[in-house]
Amino acid sequence: MTTAHDHGEGIGAERALKYAVRRVPGGRAEVVEGAIGHLSYDWDHERTRNVLRTQLSEAVDRLECIAGSGDLDLPGSLNWYVPDVAVVPGHLARGAGALVPGRTLLVAEVTSVPSAQTDRIVKRQRYAEYGAPLYLLVDRTERTVTLFARPGRLGYAEMDGPYPFGTAVRLPEPFGIDLDTSGF
Secondary structure, X not given: XXXXXXXXXXXXXHHXXXXXXXXXXXXXXXXXXXXEEEOOOOHHHHHHHHXXXXXXXXXXXHOOXXXXXXXXXXXXXXXXXXXXXXXXXXHHHOOOOEEOHHHOOEEEEEOOOOOHHHHXXXXXXXXXXXXXXXXXXXXXXXXXXXXXXXXXXXXXXXXXXXXXXXXXXXXXXXXXXXXXXXXX
């Protein structure tokens, strides 16, 4: 006899895990490779995210987009990400709960000590696999910025960087801006 709690039928492990992560009390959480992690940032991490959002703001407005940290679902996997900054077309954000990375224009992660390896390796691979056109890695540990482009199932085909903080990093069209990384 099969019950709703069996993994073979009923709600399924992926669905149950993604349901649970959206109901974590006391704040936001994400699922990385099947493990739920609570998101907690130090003030320097928040400052870096703010500097990035400020620099993106003019292009985001021009493109009629939203820059934020909304949920990204990776269907068919045990992953549910909350990026540090994602740029999403405004019409897609309206009424949306979670989006897939391929619906973004840019996803950026700012490393913290506990998340650095995940941001550098796992998320880079998964964002490419799920079609995020640009992945910007702001690595506070290494003090570098790297832009990845041309996503595919095997990863990103193009890598620009890593550049040391203080180097201008060009975001290609549709952004067409140079990021001043000296404030990161």
